[in-house]
Amino acid sequence: MKSVQVLKPQLYSFKESLWFLDRGFDDCLHKVTPNSVIKAIRNQNEVVLFELSEDNQHLKINLLNDPKSIGIEDELISFVTEWLDLERDLSPFYKLAEGNNHIQPLTEQYNGLRLIGIPDMFEAFCWCIIGQQINLTFAHRLKTAMVQKYGTYVAHEGVKHYVFPRPEVLAELSIEDLKAIQFSKQKADYVIGLAKIFSENGLDIDALKNLPNSQKMIQELCKIRGVGEWTANYVLMKTLKRMDCITYGDAGLLNGIKAICDLDQKPNRTELDEFFSGFDGWQSYLVFYIWRTLV
């Protein structure tokens, strides 16, 4: 069995990664064990299955199947590094939090928590569409139904480990196909539309990355049907790792801040911006730490 490892950065807690990946929800794209997480990813034309665990100084990546592609070790290191945001220096964020009555407790309690990404932008968009306006429990149920029906998997010790469906597959579906697994016709419509865009290379991700700032990127993404301000910010944060994203309108975020600041009602937009003021360049991390406080 092949195995590679990555040096753990300063200010990093693998336990926090595991906690967030679990969070009481049953995510169909990874399996969390007490001391590891098992995940399948697509590499070239095959599915690669690995288990991630830690020792004192390293994250250890163990291959659980036997992929043919060469250079798979480097791909895995690169995937894990991006997925768990291992290259970022968190110390500026923690410095900003120092002395802030609402936020310093979070960086202490969740010390070493890093933003967990969704490297595949198509998957990130689909997850947003699915999650819009429904509770997360039901959202995970919808995602699982879609992944199990249209995704591919590798079996390991009798367990199926799925990767997210390719856009080419979802692009061929009808609205009725997705309604059959409890999607609303709007969600079905949006997802299929996105699948068509991605399968036809209708979104130039490199051009997107080259835009001068996040506002321009949000503007561009909001042209896509089904994508609004919340989804655009979410995708920029989780896929492109833009650090200045605030998921405006996010029910969880608003409720989290309401609880942290002991407000009578959810903050309005002005109050939200006020909460984030002083955290320029770290808004995305602050959002993520607020999410960490939920359930």
Added chain:
DNA sequence: CCCCAGGGCCATA
């Protein structure tokens, strides 16, 4: 039965 979920589109004025 009510309201709300990690929203966004569309019709109306």
Added chain:
DNA sequence: TATGGCCATGGG
């Protein structure tokens, strides 16, 4: 440009 209805379903 602002507002309200609508979507589908489940949990509280």
